Amino acid sequence: MRKTKFLKLKLREAGFITRALLSSRHPVLAHLIPMRRCNLACGYCNEYDHSSQPVPLDVVKKRIDKLAQLGTSIVTISGGEPMMHPQLDEIVQHIRLRGMIAGLISNGYYFTPDRIKRLNKAGLEYLQISIDNVEPDEVSRKSLRILDKKLRYLSDYADFHVNINSVIGGGIKKPEDALAVARRAVELGFSSTVGVIHDHDGTLKPLSEREKSIFQEVKKLGNKDHARLNWFQDSIAEGKPYKWRCRAGARYLYVCEDGLVHWCSQQRGYPGIPLEQYTMEDFDREYKTEKWCAPTCTLQCVHQVGILDNWRDPQKTPAEMAQERKSKEALNGILRTD
Numbered sequence: 001m002r003k004t005k006f007l008k009l010k011l012r013e014a015g016f017i018t019r020a021l022l023s024s025r026h027p028v029l030a031h032l033i034p035m036r037r038c039n040l041a042c043g044y045c046n047e048y049d050h051s052s053q054p055v056p057l058d059v060v061k062k063r064i065d066k067l068a069q070l071g072t073s074i075v076t077i078s079g080g081e082p083m084m085h086p087q088l089d090e091i092v093q094h095i096r097l098r099g100m101i102a103g104l105i106s107n108g109y110y111f112t113p114d115r116i117k118r119l120n121k122a123g124l125e126y127l128q129i130s131i132d133n134v135e136p137d138e139v140s141r142k143s144l145r146i147l148d149k150k151l152r153y154l155s156d157y158a159d160f161h162v163n164i165n166s167v168i169g170g171g172i173k174k175p176e177d178a179l180a181v182a183r184r185a186v187e188l189g190f191s192s193t194v195g196v197i198h199d200h201d202g203t204l205k206p207l208s209e210r211e212k213s214i215f216q217e218v219k220k221l222g223n224k225d226h227a228r229l230n231w232f233q234d235s236i237a238e239g240k241p242y243k244w245r246c247r248a249g250a251r252y253l254y255v256c257e258d259g260l261v262h263w264c265s266q267q268r269g270y271p272g273i274p275l276e277q278y279t280m281e282d283f284d285r286e287y288k289t290e291k292w293c294a295p296t297c298t299l300q301c302v303h304q305v306g307i308l309d310n311w312r313d314p315q316k317t318p319a320e321m322a323q324e325r326k327s328k329e330a331l332n333g334i335l336r337t338d
């Protein structure tokens with residue numbers, strides 16, 4: 001990424017962070033799924049299928065418009081494999097047109113020099129690729145050996161920021177591969193992060209001693225800002241629960257291919273309301289609701305968004321929220337009768 005472009009992006013980010021600190025009443029980050037289908041089938045993943053069709057462009061654009069209307073700062077396109085969507089460039093363009101930061105999460109398989117140049121032109125600002133191992137195995141084919149050529153293309157042509165995420169846990173056989181991935185990322189001029197993989201319900205799988213020590217080593221190589229923002233991972237790696245306020249459904253939105261808002265990829269079904277009908281009333285309820293799955297959650301981006309409001313607005317359990325709603329309704333009933 002060119003230096004001037006990088007500085008411009010950092011300034012824009014700083015503006016969005018200031019806005020988020022001044023007001024807690026808009027989403028900071030939304031993950032938008034225009035394509036559930038994926039070309040791979042990673043053993044730990046519950047976020048793909050092999051048959052669904054791309055969401056039509058006009059439908060995706062309407063969802064982006066609604067996210068802009070809610071005041072969202074960053075939209076990250078995810079999947080499945082979003083590079084399989086035939087109109088991905090137009091989707092990126094539309095996010096930028098609506099004044100939001102445009103990011104993409106991909107498995108990296110479809111990057112060619114031409115594809116990268118088209119994404120430059122569309123205005124993509126961030127790309128994250130997760131690489132799970134050095135050699136492909138039955139758990140994952142997101143492998144350094146297969147993807148190295150794609151990484152070199154990105155290093156040569158990408159005008160957007162590239163982050164390579166390596167992973168530990170979740171059935172990945174050789175934890176030391178994460179170190180090889182992080183070293184290669186730094187060598188090619190990318191930022192590098194490391195994550196603990198969640199299991200099928202988004203919760204923790206404790207790391208072994210060997211995994212823990214490699215995890216710490218990889219972290220030292222990586223993005224310092226990221227390491228500062230992800231101190232929760234130290235507790236998670238130790239197998240200890242972490243206390244924080246998950247603001248999913250409010251400051252973070254997960255919008256699936258059917259256009260429904262969910263807490264996150266691992267808690268689909270809650271609240272499960274269509275984005276087009278999502279109101280600030282829904283936002284406020286989810287902002288205040290304590291999430292039962294929070295203490296062992298490993299979803300880095302939702303944690304990072306949570307930091308913005310961790311110091312304010314304590315949450316209530318769903319039962320307490322329901323009780324509060326009931327009392328309000330009862331009070332309204334009494335006032336109406338009077």
Ligand code: SF4
Binds near residue numbers: 039079080
């Ligand atoms: S590439 Fe990503 S979406 Fe596809 S199966 Fe693997 S983890 Fe899931």
Ligand code: SF4
Binds near residue numbers: 297
């Ligand atoms: S704590 Fe939040 S982000 Fe984590 S699994 Fe639960 S709802 Fe999802």
